[in-house]
Amino acid sequence: MLNPVLDQAWIASHIPHQGSMCLLDCVETWDQQSIQCRASSHRAADNPLRAYGRLGSACGIEYAAQAMAVHGALLAPPDSTGARVGYLVSVRGTQLYVPRLDDIAADLRVEATCITRSENNILYQFSVSAAGYLLLDGRAAVVLDADALTSPSGEVP
Template sequence: MLDKSDWAHLIPHQGTMCLLDGVVRWSADAIHARTDSHRRADNPLRSDDVLRAVHLCEYGAQSMAVHGALLAREAGEAASPGFLVSLRGVSLAVARIDDLQGPLDVFGERLMGTDSSWQYAFRIEHAGIEIASGRAAVMLAGAPGMGNRE
């Protein structure tokens, strides 16, 4: 397992906004991360002392960021910052997640990746049961239409 200290500096999500705790495994096409951040009182996505299931989309998006950063590092490069531009086919099986005991397993599968965009399918499980899934698209900084945002 790759500890957060190995890769957190490679992504834009810092401090408590870095929601993933570790990477269980990853390959050129997929990532499996794990986290307990959904139970933390300082989770920045909480409102009214509740963390709603819709925020699992951010967990999926962060798995994309970590995966892209690990791929870039392996190639001797730095990943370009990305901007989430689309969520599709999102399915949520629970209303909230702050009351779930035990870690979340976050899976991302790269469906397509170019110099300007990425598309992933994501799935989040709790205790082996799928609680969220969907697809996400990210446009990378410097991509046509995004301008240079460095």
């Protein structure tokens, strides 16, 4: 995992999330199986995921999903036009260890590790922590190129 740190500008140019919805500050390390990112946007008063002035810990799933999207962009072949489009289709076994994220003073460490991968499906294990404390974790299933999985009649084969 000896890769240069990739900043928010790089991230925003490689995933569909833009402006304040691009939640990650940087990619700290990554390899073929995993990615570790850092984020400070959970403290921002204008975080688009806030509701009633708070950022619930379940919003950490979006942080993890963005880390997965960045991982996909990093794994895209150099000669491709970009990463394949992925959709988060399932979140399982998620444990929330704190009620909210906006009151966490430290930066978030967002990690995702590929458990299994096939042609159009990826299963990740993810976690969000801060200052050495686990805030949430779980598993997430991603389907790639979902449009290609439908038959001409619009039904999933």
